[in-house]
Amino acid sequence: MSEIASLEARKAEARVLFARLAELDADDPTRATVRDTVVELHLPLAEHLARRFAHRGEPHDDLVQVANIGLIKAVDRFEPERGLEFSTYATPTIVGEIKRHFRDKTWAVRVPRRLQELRLAMTRANADLAQTLGRSPTVAELAVHLGVGEDDVIEALEAGGAYSTVPLETENDDDAPGPSLTDTLGEEDTSFETVENLASLRPLLAELPERERRILLLRFFEGKTQSQIAADLGISQMHVSRLLARTLDRLRTGMLTTQ
Amino acid sequence: MSEVITLSVPADAGYLTVVRTAAAAVAARLGATVDDIEDLRIAVNEACAVLLAHSDPGASLDCRFELDGGRDLGFRVVVPSAHGEVPEPGSFAWMVLESLTGRVAVGTDEHDGVRTAHVAFVRTIGVAEPA
Numbered sequence: 001m002s003e004i005a006s007l008e009a010r011k012a013e014a015r016v017l018f019a020r021l022a023e024l025d026a027d028d029p030t031r032a033t034v035r036d037t038v039v040e041l042h043l044p045l046a047e048h049l050a051r052r053f054a055h056r057g058e059p060h061d062d063l064v065q066v067a068n069i070g071l072i073k074a075v076d077r078f079e080p081e082r083g084l085e086f087s088t089y090a091t092p093t094i095v096g097e098i099k100r101h102f103r104d105k106t107w108a109v110r111v112p113r114r115l116q117e118l119r120l121a122m123t124r125a126n127a128d129l130a131q132t133l134g135r136s137p138t139v140a141e142l143a144v145h146l147g148v149g150e151d152d153v154i155e156a157l158e159a160g161g162a163y164s165t166v167p168l169e170t171e172n173d174d175d176a177p178g179p180s181l182t183d184t185l186g187e188e189d190t191s192f193e194t195v196e197n198l199a200s201l202r203p204l205l206a207e208l209p210e211r212e213r214r215i216l217l218l219r220f221f222e223g224k225t226q227s228q229i230a231a232d233l234g235i236s237q238m239h240v241s242r243l244l245a246r247t248l249d250r251l252r253t254g255m256l257t258t259q
Numbered sequence: 260m261s262e263v264i265t266l267s268v269p270a271d272a273g274y275l276t277v278v279r280t281a282a283a284a285v286a287a288r289l290g291a292t293v294d295d296i297e298d299l300r301i302a303v304n305e306a307c308a309v310l311l312a313h314s315d316p317g318a319s320l321d322c323r324f325e326l327d328g329g330r331d332l333g334f335r336v337v338v339p340s341a342h343g344e345v346p347e348p349g350s351f352a353w354m355v356l357e358s359l360t361g362r363v364a365v366g367t368d369e370h371d372g373v374r375t376a377h378v379a380f381v382r383t384i385g386v387a388e389p390a
Contacts, residue, residue, distance in 0.1 A: 135386065136293045137292060137293060138291060138293075138386065139286075139287040139290075139296065153287075154280065154283045154296075157283060158279060158280050220358045223358060225294050240297075241300075241301070244301060245300075248355065249308075251351065252305075252309070252312075
């Protein structure tokens with residue numbers, strides 16, 4: 001099939017699927033399946049858009065992950081009766097999500113290019129070494145592998161963090177309770193009940209995006225390491241670290257204001 | 260034989276980067292893995308941040324790292340705090356610290372009429388020697 005023909009076929013299939021979604025009741029169990037199919041159908045679109053932002057210092061896998069979140073948001077917000085093709089509607093939503101990802105990571109102190117490059121190299125080296133060693137590599141091992149000093153490794157780790165001196169994003173941000181990613185990630189949140197005992201935390205946890213909540217539970221209540229979580233979710237360890245730090249900040253701020 | 264590193268920074272979130280970076284550098288001396296360092300930085304950040312919220316105006320965070328000569332890294336942060344509020348055992352901040360480090364202690368003290376609050380933890384760092 002030619003590329004254009006396959007694009008047309010995808011558009012046609014999307015129209016059929018959205019028509020089905022419109023017919024189904026909000027609580028119909030088949031909704032999730034149809035929704036997943038629409039998402040899967042457009043994963044190549046998300047990947048394609050993510051590739052446009054290559055070579056800007058972010059790992060490809062992280063960008064694809066962010067693009068997929070944008071895609072899921074687009075699926076949930078799309079209103080077929082407005083007469084737009086879904087792909088036309090989804091493209092700016094996905095690109096917006098990727099741009100927001102870059103914007104959220106604007107550091108309080110501008111990180112020099114040398115450090116950004118080192119951080120990128122380190123993300124790769126970290127994954128490679130973890131694979132070879134079967135455990136998280138030490139700072140010394142990373143330094144030797146990259147041919148830099150241990151100080152540089154430490155500096156690059158800090159630069160990769162989500163820590164910033166600027167206040168957290170405001171609440172009406174797009175980060176608000178996103179669509180459920182549970183289906184794509186598999187497995188139930190088995191530890192959620194333990195956490196639910198902490199009454200003040202419950203509403204805050206409920207407000208977290210699915211992925212952030214899941215990472216939090218895996219790390220703090222199931223005792224998984226950051227590298228294990230990164231491997232499970234198919235994102236880089238630095239990304240896990242960043243999300244964890246950001247989520248903790250958010251919970252801490254939330255708990256202080258509700259006191 | 261133990262070694263001690265002390266560090267004092269203004270009780271302002273903007274200075275936590277100094278404490279985190281120091282924590283990473285100290286841990287690297289013990290052969291820390293990236294997992295260790297990322298956990299440690301989050302733990303140090305959390306310990307300081309919970310105290311910051313109730314610190315007295317113009318106060319300093321007094322941080323102390325302690326190496327016991329083995330693979331244990333101890334961290335303790337103290338701040339003057341009239342409220343003297345610290346995370347209670349079983350609270351979320353406590354659980355976070357405990358799961359990141361293993362051993363947590365919190366408390367308040369009073370010296371010469373100044374109330375202080377502290378958070379301390381110990382984390383085992385690095386890769387075990389093959390048996």
